[in-house]
Amino acid sequence: MLNVRSVDDLTARARIRDAAMLRFGRDGFGAGLRQVAADAGVSPALVLHHFGSKGGLREACDRYVHDELRAVKSDALDRPAGEVVAELAATAQYAPLVTYLVRVVLDGGPGAAAFVDGLVADTAAYLEHGERTGTVRPTSDPQGRARYVVAGQLGLLLLTQLEAAAGRAPSPTTDPAAALAHITATTMQAGLELFTHGLLTDSTYLDAWRAGERTAPPAREQP
């Protein structure tokens, strides 16, 4: 686990960084330095004194998240990445960190692809471990499957954020625990069913795909 610290005994630099993560996470990287400074209770000039430029501030946030995440990951090597992230997101202390991370992915910068690559690799490793212990089915395309699983989790995160923004679900930044409970309540059942039994009743589509290899599926009149 990481250091649990009170809010007051942070250096101004750390306070600015935290404020930036929260503000960028909520509003995107279009948010202004003045806003970040106000959130941190300092002058705009101090932000640039500590981080040089807006880009520097952003990089500092990226580095911080990266380091924290690596610490958490080494603490949870045998668990699925999605679950660890979900647990983090439900912890008030780490929720802004996850929100920021989602924003980085949504923003689509160069760091985003690398981060997602890491998620896919972790997931692939975890699924392979499941295969060895017999709980996960073997697959002909481990990488593709891991990609699919990660994509699903990212999409779910995106959906949750949209619904929170529309006021239809608890906000992950305001009430992280409630937000996770909401995701769980609305998707766990369906997700487990899908992962247990699949969606289709038989393998005609899969067989057709395998037969035609790289051809479009028989799309026109059935799923």
Added chain:
Amino acid sequence: MLNVRSVDDLTARARIRDAAMLRFGRDGFGAGLRQVAADAGVSPALVLHHFGSKGGLREACDRYVHDELRAVKSDALDRPAGEVVAELAATAQYAPLVTYLVRVVLDGGPGAAAFVDGLVADTAAYLEHGERTGTVRPTSDPQGRARYVVAGQLGLLLLTQLEAAAGRAPSPTTDPAAALAHITATTMQAGLELFTHGLLTDSTYLDAWRAGERTAPPAREQP
């Protein structure tokens, strides 16, 4: 189908709108009016003359996409929404429209939630149709399942965009057909396997979840 029109015989207003959709879709809504005007080959002032404000321009783009999509949808009522979107995305003429749509969702405005709601509803209806015809398994949570499927497709779209931005995959805006082919090649097999057989070997997790109802899954030592 919709009107096929040449590029030249568009009114300036339409040319500006198209340029805006493309630019906003590529760069996000932070893109400036000057850039849009330059893309359309007009002066910045003309953009505001026609649309009043940047917000007005954005609303015009939203309306246009909404109308086009409704026309396409009425033309493909019995097909899965994801497939229709994928087909559109692969058509050079409509690719910018899809790119813009993805941007709207990523931006997370009020229209985004409504649009996703529509996708979920369509998917739920389509899956129910599949249940009736016997190709899709019944579920205890149709809405949740539709949400899950839509989330997966959104996540896949997001992943594709990230990889394209990182230069590791063909760009959906530059070469739409190649981009779709790439998605298909990298995920269709794994997706079909997942939808046909699921991911888990047995129903212990599902059973445990159903028994505990609304409790967290037995996460610690297996998927």
Added chain:
DNA sequence: GTCTATATAATGATAGAC
């Protein structure tokens, strides 16, 4: 309808006092 020129506000960034 379309332009040039301009107003006004906000942005990131700098200089220098304390």
Added chain:
DNA sequence: GTCTATCATTATATAGAC
């Protein structure tokens, strides 16, 4: 380290000529 004051640039938006 932290501030106030200010700069240069860009943003959206307006006024008015053609």
